Amino acid sequence: DAGVTQSPTHLIKTRGQHVTLRCSPISGHKSVSWYQQVLGQGPQFIFQYYEKEERGRGNFPDRFSARQFPNYSSELNVNALLLGDSALYLCASSYDRQYFGPGTRLLVL
């Protein structure tokens, strides 16, 4: 079975721009969570979605939003990018355990 997939793998944006990151969960998993990992730190929880509904939100500004589609894939959107948004964005798919994808590395210049 394929694991969690994320696209794109790398992305370079400039301040003020908008970005959309995508995630496909493991087949059969209905829950997707998003995390931000800044270099040298552990992942920080952003959102959790289950059956297309938001089930949890971390301490991130409203510039961050997400949604989950009927096929359980998910998108993370970040508006008005700041330099501090540069990070590895991780998607985790879960049934009873969370399995992470390879991440999307975002660089904001």
Next chain:
Amino acid sequence: GENVEQHPSTLSVQEGDSAVIKCTYSDSASNYFPWYKQELGKGPQLIIDIRSNVGEKKDQRIAVTLNKTAKHFSLHITETQPEDSAVYFCAVLFGTASKLTFGTGTRLQVTL
């Protein structure tokens, strides 16, 4: 609030030796404690986990112990190999959502 402390931040061992990484947490209601291994340029990989109704769990060279009274849990790696070199994160599940709170990570270096 939710807090997870992890020690040490770096650990260097010789091949064949054991490595131990410790984590403490703040919320006594937490009931799920996974460990992740992250290699350079990759996402975290789940290597072992434990739930609060169990005190110890072992999978080949890897084991995790949990002390709920003291609110700490530990990862034990025996007979370390160079491929064990990576950053290891402990995590705790807080609340009803699947929100994992991670420790700050331990960089393990296994030398020949």
